[in-house]
Amino acid sequence: MRIIFLGTSAGRPTKARNVTSIALKLPDPANGFWLIDCGEGTQHRLLSSKLKLNRLERILITHLHGDHIYGLPGLLTSRSYFDGAGPLQIYGPIGIRAYLEGVFEHSGVHLEYELDFIEIDSTGIIAQDDGFIVEAAPLEHRMPSYGYRITELPQPGHLDLTKLAELKVPPGPLYGRLKRGEDVKLAGGVIIRSSDVVGPSVPGRIVTILGDTKPCGNAVILAQGADLLVHEATFGAGMEEKAEAYGHSTVLQAAEIAAKAGVRQLLLTHFSSRFDDEAVEKLTADAQTIFPDTVAARDYLEIHVPRMGSNASSV
Structure with missing residues (x-):
């Protein structure tokens, strides 16, 4: 299982960072992937990766701000040109269906595959199959925003x-x-x-990816014991009042959530465009004073999520 960051900027893109999108590459033999958010330009970022749109199975949208959804119409349209593109599920807050159907109606788009909308407005399991359970819970932002906890089911033990x-x-x-x-x-x-x-079953991995949020109880609940937590870090230390006003978090607040939840690794993303690479390094160092195993995401960063007992590594 791998996490691939396709956009790590907040609000608007920079020369180095696109707006938010994250790919979750599923383990073999599934060989597919999911997207969490789809900011403008996401399909362009995919062109520089090994991910193909006909292998996209689910899209999880955290909230309806433009920097998280403006890439959807183009990406979904382009997917029709890929052979073997099967049905696609889109999860997100109420309104995601109306947004996309309105764009398609007025632009004359006809998709060559089935699109299934699952709008969420509460806490609980939103998807379950042979490999994963996906849970959602509301966060605290300026509009309805959700976090997702993705739990891999236990794997059979090893043959002796x-x-x-x-x-x-x-x-x-x-x-x-x-x-x-x-x-x-x-x-x-x-x-x-x-x-x-056959040996004992192998515990599945847990990945928590949060939408835009200020510190809240559901962030800790969704991240509890996760192998990997992806948390926004829009603002730096000392900018707590601004973060509160805009419904975001500082790097220190993200680190505190990770520590409270007892996660294995914290990935920071959604950095304000005011921060260049040097500033992001400083933000990460600040977060590491609270939660040492903190990494700053950058566009195209690929993180392997190891099973319990092995070490995390990036590629």
Whole structure:
């Protein structure tokens, strides 16, 4: 599982940073990806990545400010030109359907695939499949804004190949059945129990991505124990009054949320355009005084989210 930042600026783009969009690359064998927010120019950023729009499965919109949604009409239209582009789900606050349908109506767009809208207005599970559970909760911003907690379901344990060889279990389909938790019978009538040759299940990973918000209780709840928290850091230390007025957070407030929630790693994003790269380094250093494992996102930064017991790394 990987996080790829396609835009890390707040409000408007800069020469170095586009406005907000994040891709979540799913682990094999799914081989697809999701988008969290889609600011103007997101599809241009995708052109410089290995991600293809026909592999896009879900879009999660945190809120309806333009720097988070103005890239949607163009991206969705371009997706029609990709072979194999199947149905696409869009999650977001109430109004996301009306916004897109209005644009499509007045611009004459006809998509070549099914678009499914899931508008949210409460706390709880909004999606669940064989691989993931997605939960949403409202944050505190100048308009309805949501955070998302994406939980990977536990994975089957590892096969004990040495023991399987000792029990004379032939490699092949029986291995798969055992790994899926099924007991099997060998040709001689011997029963091999899955629990005897498969290790304990591997905990799934948790990624929390918050929309624009000032510090609030739901931010901590959504991030509790997460492997990775992506939190906005629009303002620097000492700018708390401005952050409060605009419904945003400072870098120190983001670090405090990470510490309270007990996350493994904090990724800061959504930096005000007033901050250049040197200033962002200073902001990150400030946050690290509260939460040491803090990294500043930049456009095209790719972060591997490791399973428990391994170390995080960026590519």
